[in-house]
Amino acid sequence: MKVLASTALAALMAAGPAGPALADIKIGSTLAMTGPASFLGDPEAKTLEMLVEEVNAAGGINGEMIELIQYDDGADPNKARTFAVRLIEDDEVVAIIGGSTTGTTLALMPEVDAAGIPFISLAGSISIIDPVEPYTFKTPHTDRMACQKVFEDMQKRGISKIGMISGTGGFGASMRKQCLEVASDYGIDVIADESYGPKDADMTPQLTNIKATDGIEAVLNPGFGQGPAIVTRNYSQLGIDLPLYQSHGVASQGFIDLAGNEAAEGVRLPGTALLVADILPADDPQTEIVRAYKTAFEQKYEMPVSTFGGYAHDAFRILVAAIEKAGSSDPEAIRDAIEETSGLVGTTGTYTFSADDHLGLDLSAFKMLEINNGGWTLVD
Amino acid sequence: MKLGSKHTTLLVLAVIIIVAPFFFPSSYYFRVGSLIFINGLAVTGIVILTGYAGQVSLGHAGFAGIGAYACALAPVYLGVHPGLALIIGALLSGAIAFLVGRPILRLKGYYLGVASLGFGILVAMLLTNEAQITGGPDGIRVADLGIRGLLREMGFRVKGSELWYVLTGICLLIGAWLALNLHDSPTGRALRALHGSEVAARTVGVDVARLKLQAFVISAVFASVSGSLLALQNRFITPEVAGFLHSVEMVTMAVLGGVGSVLGAIFGAAILTTLPQVLTVFAEYEYAVLGLVMMLVMIFLRDGLLPSLAKLIKGREQ
């Protein structure tokens, strides 16, 4: 029995954290590599993997190699929380990138906060950085900004009465709420407000109701996954002849493929420079970085680059820059350095953090895109 | 040593809970431990409903959702202490189970399954859609139970995960004690009787509808408390806690471990809680391996892991 116990103990110890490898910087991530948000988590995880290889091949950060520890939380908040504890307590990472969704991000925030580990989220909701929590940052635009960008464009076109059809998943529901809040700032009236479930196969009833509402001038569809593609197809099936706006949640070539060129024609959405890398003016500050990432990713994985992978790209760049600047892998020093990030150009926009802004992007980073002939064009 | 006898089971559980921490290399293991205990508590409720009474529910996560959101919402809207909110949630779950159970439990087999499934989905849907109150799909923060603060004032500094290991461990022991009490009690016997033969149970005077309802209510309270504990520990909760997958997970844990015995079911909870943590080494093969493990266990150890292993060992000895 005694032998057994000591063997078990030894085995457990061996399974625990390996001896301190002082030369390495351990970075953790927990992403929705599988599950309902895998189209976010998958490119995010691949991006991190690729960039870590790149940085290590170029000699690491201040001569130290990066070790990336990735976990798949399947978009389950409880799992994300557990992996956060594992990363912090067991793997002893110095920083965490992750939380593909708002739910997973909010779930693990109390943990990073208690442990004092800097954390960069890849999720959309404004509730992640408002109010500002000391250790939490994020790279994607907030859903509120997406609403503002869309409404700005509607205002320019003289649209004032719109219908909304939102997904009931986290992304759609959160963006719907933000849009309803800021609509009046742009003189926009939401006169039809429908929704659909994340697995729904047909949205014609909701769209029929929107179509039948008098005075509607445009329709906005906050949501991600297959829903917006089906909405777009149903929209064209019903012959609705009004401008259709989608959210940044579907800013990828995949969306056009799913909706079909014909149905997607003329759809507008707020997107990032990444989607229009090829037609970006050469003097745009983002052109270089966007093209480099796109080329590398598409070469390595043989799949089109997506906005979401771009969020991970930016988070990693911000983190690396902060570690370099801090000159140490002390979590506290890294956090301070992230907060001092200024003018860092990423695929999503140019980041300037401060003590009361843990997103560091403004509306200018968003580009209003329109789908024409199965490709993206810049509206402004 | 007879598997399932009350004192043995409690002793085994208590020893494991107390001794295991001596082997924990980091406080992450305490976190996994407390998740096992929380799931174990819910699964113990399933043992009462499914193992004793033979009724299958695919909607018990609905009660976990009620318990969890009671802890999130009651402190905000009623101004009560989160600990009291747990009790409010348990009472509410019991009351709802009482109301819903009577019509649902008239159904048998898969029909009961789909009706309870419908109930669970309705709860999850309410939690998702009534975002003004529940915070919607992105979840909601939960107030601090305050025990850590209290201990700190008294001069004890403990880590959150360690504290929750102890709290949930105690809750599991209490839950197991209750379930084991029930097993050998007149009520438990009547439940197992109606599982064995409903018609025979009726003819010896068992009010089958009433007893099924009692089992349903008790197991709902177990699920509710488990949901509350999860919410209080994470200090954050999303509607997933009430989701269909969580309901299925509860049943799977119980059946995989052995739904007939409390210890077996808790063992099942331990396996299915740790498996995803262990399987991370398989990276993208994780789900394939998980599915395979479930199938292999059920094919070759059909009564569940623990009972089958016990039988195997007994067979060896003889």
Place this chain on the structure above:
Amino acid sequence: MSLLQVDGLGIEFGGLKAVDNVGFKVEPGEIVSVIGPNGAGKTTLFNMISGIYLPKAGRVTLAGQDVTGMEPHLLARLGLSRTFQNLQIFQHMSVLENVVAGFHLEESGNVLSDLFALPGSRKRARTVRAKAEVLLARVGLERAAGAEAGSLSYGALKRLEIARALALSPKILLLDEPAAGCNAVETEEIDELIAEVAKSGVAILLVEHDMKLVMRISNHIVVLDHGEKIAEGDPETVSRNPDVIAAYLGTAAAQESEHA
């Protein structure tokens, strides 16, 4: 006033009359047998009397109270107990616990008291356990008390069911083919057991195919065929009734005897 009185009882399944207009009486301490060929409706009749099927017509009166269509668990409270043609044993319980389960009405109390194992619950369980042991001894199964019920022989299970039914201290006991599948020795044991129970004042309603057993122990016999009562009376009378003979030997035989 008879202990059990059945009047004009009938039921249909999919338009087919399974039992039609059957009536008879059972007095305390009396052994009444219901006989008839397979499919005559004997078990269906039992199921209606014991509240498992809801009769379409007729009335069942127990000790002067109309109990037609009353739920089985309420009938149990009034002192009606039964066994089953196809065994309905609690397979995963021990032999002793099967009998203890029969004491449900006596031992059951408050569910909360059971959950917290309060002294009241434990005391009730203990008392009942002792009584169950006595009953097991009465049917000769005391040695098997700890075994899992599923492991017993068929004959032993039949006796176990009787012990469980007796646990209710019934006023009337319905036995559905208690000797089916039993060997001669076992049949004799059951025979003795029934007589003994009847002697203690319990009325017995019996369905049985073993004619020797029926003729030997019955006070009164009711004969069913195609769901209808075709004869009634003491064993002697019934065994000589031509309709009964025809029912048992088939219509062809009856016609033959008519022609002869």
Place this chain on the structure above:
Amino acid sequence: MPELMQFLLSGLTVGAVYALVALGFTIIYNASDVVNFAQGEFVMLGGMITVFAYGAGAPLPLAAAVAILTTVFVGVALNKLAIEPARGAPVVSLIIITIGASILIRGVTQIVFDKQIHRFPAFTGDAPIPFFGATLLPQSLWVVGGALTVFVGLYLFFTKTLTGKAVLATANNRLAAQLVGINTGWVMTLSFGLSAAIGALAGVLVTPITLTSYDVGIGLALKGFAAAMLGGMGNPKGALVGGLLLGVIEAMTAGYLSSQYKDAAAFVVILAVLFAMPQGLFGAKSTERV
């Protein structure tokens, strides 16, 4: 009025999807009393394999045939490797096996293929067909037609063919079926194969409308299961009516009441029906035999 028609068309399209999944459930249930929770994965495989075969250059009919045959193979393998060795296990253990199988199939699919959302073109174009002021897509006709065809086929199979009757007999009493010379092992293989084929066919038909990815199976299985129970498990008529009814209720609720609670309305109706008819709309009433 055109609104009502549009809601109805939408409901029938979605309902036909549910009905196709529900029909797949009935066969295995009839042969073995097991609700196969991997049924949704058959639908997913039908869609995903077609996507990738089509993407690799195969013409659509060939891609669909490859998908259906591969799925049949998976279904038969599931029976041979998992269900058959577990014969005699409690039904709840068998259910866990099918849940395990569904996780396994999903896990393997995400490795072999990918985790993206896909579709392939509709069979006969995307030009909406006007219909009493409403419109519907040609593919909807394929789905509804497919559901009806499968229903008629199954109905004839179970009532008119010897093999179909053998399946029902096996479900009723395995031992008796063996005694009268039915090869029950073969009946099981056949049931799983047929069920997988119907599932895969459903996947092929619905993917142009619903799109597909490795994880669409759970959602479809859930709705298909609910539809089958609403109609009465094991009865093809129940599966068809249950599926269509569920779809129409959802569409009507989304159209007239609240799109947020359309799934809720569906389950409220299911609960109401089951309380009044505990065996579903067309389920056989069973009398307790004691």
